Amino acid sequence: MPQRSPLDLPEGDPFGPHNLPYGVFTTPHAPHLRRIGVRYGSHVLDAGAAAAATASPHAELLGAATLNPLMAAGRPVWQAVRAEVLDWLTNPAHRPTIEPLMHPLTTLALHLPIEVADYVDFYASEHHAANVGRMFRPDGDALTPNWKHLPIGYHGRAGTVLVSGTPIVRPQGQYLPPAPAVSSSSPTPSAPSAPSTPSAPHTSSPTPVFGPSLRLDFEAEVAFVVGAPSPLNTPVPLSGFHDHVFGLCLLNDWSARDIQSWEYRPLGPFLGKSFATSLAAWITPLDALAPARTAPPARDLPLLPYLDDSTAEPFGFDLRIEVAVNGHTVSRPPFSAMYWTAAQQLAHMTVNGASLRTGDVFASGTVSGPRPAERGCLLELTWGGRDPVHLPDGSRTFLEDGDEVTLTAWAPGAHGARIGLGEVTGHVVPATP
């Protein structure tokens, strides 16, 4: 069969002309020369080289080693560059110049595409928050009284945001020892107890142990990447969302549930979530996702004016996520079910006068839908380790060394097409001795 040009994509390719996500790659011939690429089908366009070859006004932005200069340039430039890239890839006049600049994806090393500034993680799925609340705080209400008034979040650790594919070393830390098995029919010494009970046998003075986490988990999330900065003391309204947010991608917020449940009171997640956070290698521009915009769920309580989206354009996104452990699908979380939108999260993050920097990443929080098969982490899928999930290679309560977790997603595009999101994957390696 004659070799097809990388510029001729099969009909309906999820990485076709409507998508055009950005990443950063190196080739085996120049492993230190990081370049901006645009994914097209199963190939990657060297965007910096294309800009240089066509004397583009954006050659400097596209010749950078990260997406940050392009992201900082603001929405009119994002739109001009996107139109230019589309022209390079689809206008036959450019074919002789562009075709030699297409690299097969499988030959490339992909790198963290952005220099991460600050990292924030939210808690925007009502289903996830209610499930976790029931497990972590069985004696209280599932949702805290503030939950439907503001998007709850915490500041994470920007320096440990890692590109997809980076091995995840099982974290060590302190946690309460697993409660003794209730029945002799479950003899595994490390069998984890439900997170609601670890303190139960230690009512007077619980004593932690130190070691590799026994309850390592994933969290399927969507990350939003800030492009244009905002100055101090200038809150960003809901309507500023598209001027500041460059794009989105999948994120896995690896979580050590035993470390988390011991340390989190009263200040929230800390070391249980700061050892590694995996980010996809491809950032999808928000303009590519215009057909996937959707209204968020109905609001149960009236919101303060800066969060009130009742008359705003729809800021939800219809992203269909799939979570696989060792290649076996364990969940299909629907992003459209998220209660809080990224626009509300951005407004909330800046309402106190905090500024935005190019490269700030804010994640949605675990994406869980209403159905059990839509839960975005093992904590929920196994109900705290009570109900194992079954994989072809055995059952799991939490992740074992060697396990690989892969998140993929797609969004509806124009005319029935699909927009593919870049995957985020990582495998667990044993704790450092």
Ligand SMILES: O=C(O)/C=C/C(=O)CC(=O)CC(=O)O
């Ligand atoms: O204490 C709790 O209720 C739970 C906190 C989290 O799990 C934090 C988190 O990462 C939120 C999320 O991903 O939705």
Ligand SMILES: [Ca+2]
């Ligand atoms: Ca999280």
Ligand SMILES: [Mg+2]
């Ligand atoms: Mg994390």
